[in-house]
Amino acid sequence: MGKAKGAPAARQNWGSVRDNPEFSRFELDIDGETALAYYRIDNDVMVFTSTQTPPALQGQGVASELIRNALEFARARGLKVRGDCSFVADYLRRHPEGAD
Structure with missing residues (x-):
């Protein structure tokens, strides 16, 4: 039997966030x-211009996990961040430690 639609995905099934610069x-x-x-x-x-989940x-917190990791990636490269996408802008308001 498969996972019911909308049922939480177990975190152990989550892959790692990756940058696809292409x-x-x-x-x-x-x-x-x-x-x-x-x-x-x-x-x-x-x-950040758009998010799609x-x-x-x-x-399930998937987009938040994606953005948290993307922000870490940006910071590790010495970049500032800005959320033109409403989800990222809201995330940065809720998590001011990630904002500039």
Whole structure:
């Protein structure tokens, strides 16, 4: 029997967040679905432009985990961050330690 649609994906089934610079996005694969966070680099600022979470993964903290890791990636490279995407802007308000 498979996982019911909308049932939480066990964290141990979560892959690791990876940067895919060819498509200017971060990716997180879970149970055959992929959450995405698109960005562009403007000088020394990583600007998050859009996030996409498949319906089966919504409401489980997937997008927050994706963005938390993407912010760590940006900081490790000395970049500032900006959320033009409403989800990322809200995330940065809720987690001011990640904001500039």
